[in-house]
Amino acid sequence: MVNQYPYGSPVPPPPQPDDGGKVLRTTLLVAAIAGVVTVVAGMLIVLGAPEEYGLASDRDSLALTAQPEGKAGQPEQAMFQAAPDVPPPLPQIQPAPAMLPSSPVRLKVKRLGIDAPIKSVGLAKDGTIQVPPSDNPNLVGWYRNMSTPGEAGPAVVLGHKDTRTRSAVFSRLPEIRNGDQIEVKRQDGVTAVFTVGGVEQADKKTFPTQRVYGPQQNAQLHLITCGGVYNRNTGHYTDNVIVYATMTSSYRS
Template identity: 45%
Template sequence: MNELEPGQMPVPSAEEQRRQRWNKALPAILIVGSFGGIALIMAGLLAVLAPEEPLVEGMPGPGITPMAQQMPGALPPTVGPGGADVPLTAAAPTAPPPIPAVVPVAPIVSTGSVAPAKIVIPQVGLNAALRTVGVQRNGEVQVPPLSQPKVAGWYKLGPVPGQPGPAVILGHVSTRRGPAVFSRLREVKRGHKIQVVRTDGTVAEFTVDGVEQVSKNTFPTKRVYGRLDTAGLRLITCGGVYNRRTGHYTDNIIVYATLSATKTA
């Protein structure tokens, strides 16, 4: 080692210089890292605690082709009976609508313009007003706006409930403010009664034939919208898991019913 002149400071080695720079920078790194960690933690908490508002997405319409198909052999050959204490599954894609629970009655002969005004399902405490819905630009059936969570929508391009064919009524299962009009639809089961009050003063009473829960990627378009000689009814809402990334539920819950009685309101 070379001797130093009096008052001359030793020159640090390269390793010592790196250590000194690290010691000076460490407090700043710790402070920045602490704030960054807090920010990440707060962002995570907000993501978990902040209430989500499901996006107003449409339901698959008659012209919508499912994005994927499940293996027919892996699913039941018919729609199940449903019920609050029964796991809901999907029927095979090629399965027909469920067999009617009762002998169908003749469809209602309508004179003049008529529309459904109210839907009642006593077994699940449902009594809700109806509004008309049409089709979105992407071909999906509209649903009522989230500002009307307790109102269901009748698909106006299909039959009026009570007329021949599959009438379709849709509604939300939940919103940020709580349960919506079809929050208990998955509890409906075969044999339950559904009453649709119409503007012509008649009540079309349907008996539930079956209930299924299907992936939105394999929506059974033909089973829901296919031709019927009798008067049928389809109730549709969301189900499954709510996906925060997409803002949508993964599945649809579908109730199938057949006209079983008519009366005056």
């Protein structure tokens, strides 16, 4: 017989038959298997409804700043948030030198399917900026008392989200993303290309006037439309959606 206990260990005597021990071991084995089955079943019940057993994770109830858009791994972009006197967000790209003034004639956002003529607008009688007429839902308005697109400072362009009967030119504006490009064709034949640096949704009662209209060294483009909830009593939306973009290149068509 081969020595199963090397390194000088003594060989134990052969085991003696013990029928009672076999019965006991069999009984213990069956009891152990039954116990494991019971524990596993209990765990499955608890995991199926953890909140009923005080085991629900706090993470399950946290409010997320960005919810899934529908495609796995592609969350919505979080909106820019800051105090009203904080400067506009800039894109992660070097701004282009500002150009001489020239009125805008057309605005394009390729990814959103926007290709709209531009109308010059001023101030209404109540002191607010005029909006483009609603009978032309694809028209946007450039506020002529500010910079022209491509000129140093903020160029402000407004467009409707919708009308009483259909969606309008800026209905998809909240879908724009940081890094997207906006093109503005000017009367001098130059197209100014702006890169989006941030998107903000602001309550109209706390509109960030300084950030939108304040002086800036770079050539910027600020697009504004309505957002939030529609108030049927006032006939207006509660918020504004504001896109901040900086000129990063230009070309002559």
